Amino acid sequence: MPRNRRISESTVRRLSIYYRLLSGLEKEGAPTVSSRELAEKEKLTPAQVRKDLSFFGSFGTRGLGYPVRELREKIARILGLNRTWNVAVVGAGNIGSALVSYKEFQKQGFLIKLIFDNDQRKIGSSHKGIPVSDVSHLADELKAHHIDIVVIAVPGPAAQGVAEEAVSAGVRAILNFAPVSLKIPASVSLRNENMSMELEQLSYFLVGGNG
Amino acid sequence: MPRNRRISESTVRRLSIYYRLLSGLEKEGAPTVSSRELAEKEKLTPAQVRKDLSFFGSFGTRGLGYPVRELREKIARILGLNRTWNVAVVGAGNIGSALVSYKEFQKQGFLIKLIFDNDQRKIGSSHKGIPVSDVSHLADELKAHHIDIVVIAVPGPAAQGVAEEAVSAGVRAILNFAPVSLKIPASVSLRNENMSMELEQLSYFLVGGNG
DNA sequence: AATTGTGAAATTGTTCACAGCA
DNA sequence: TGCTGTGAACAATTTCACAATT
Known part of the structure; x- marks a missing residue:
């Protein structure tokens, strides 16, 4: 039975991990899986797996484990993966x-419907069958095509403007690849994917941040 | 004076953020900055900024704030950004x-020296002046060119093999873009950049994970 | 007067350990 | 017996609040 505790970001991140593991297990035909097996495949503890899942309900059977197919479907529903997103x-x-060429997105139901740029030479051309539109029509097009998620892959200085246009068009989720911190309302969900920062974390480790 | 507490991953991540902010402030010519100003630019508290920095030393002046240039240089040294990495x-x-085309990496001192692929049609060609080598010579080439960091951008099923080759060549830091969980020794630093997972977090929010 | 640096308190997240069930 | 579900214990992280300093 779903609890009403506020679900932590780390729990949701692990849900994605469980989802991937369960998809694999389902393909292999495994009927059930225990929290210990799930934990061993990643670097987690069985208790953590059980606790994460327990926030959303009682999906397992004592003595047996979790039904793979059912649990995968349950998590898909929780994560909103049982539908498509524009x-x-x-x-x-x-x-x-x-x-745009990355196949995983399509597979997971994230359908790239529009691409925008401000370069006249690119506008009108197409990537993988998706035409490149003029970014100056951004808000209108986002609305017209019922876009759910905007991925920002513009240079840093242009990113804030794009974010504001997207928000004004009613978009409620943004994935930002620009190396800047966007100011948007708290009602809009934002994830940052900053590849330089990831390399910097590795660099910290290499110079001795470890021990 | 540096403490001997174990520095948390989140503190290191924020160090990257401070570094970016300070670089901007330095360009603008700001001589000093307070923890409050730094915190306001991101979504942090002044206390957190001060605590993070205090783990590495006393860099500020009471009543005045932190010297921008000096602090940026201190953080660069802590993160290992005062040098280049192969x-x-x-x-x-x-x-x-x-x-390979992403300019930010070069700017931060992360120099892409080698590209590998297993497609004979690509091997021998070059991207941005960097030749594409045969992945079957991976370990040898990594050693010969003193590569510090390996970025894995191969399909999921090939990633674990690449990681093992890299580890066998003495590489101690890996940035993994493949949507699989790599098994490598704890002595090797690993960061995962899983773009589908980021979209899934947004999807969770969109279906009501918020409240 | 302003702002740092930091113990202590509060909060959040993880692990333990065991009752309960198949 | 094996494994889940979960309250309680524990650990980590964040925030508070204030003495110290310029």
């Missing part, structure tokens, strides 16, 4: 183009 | 190619 990518540069 | 990208597909 995604727009803003910025048809290196990263934007790579994202 | 990086190899494995996988010349969409993501790998985008990373």
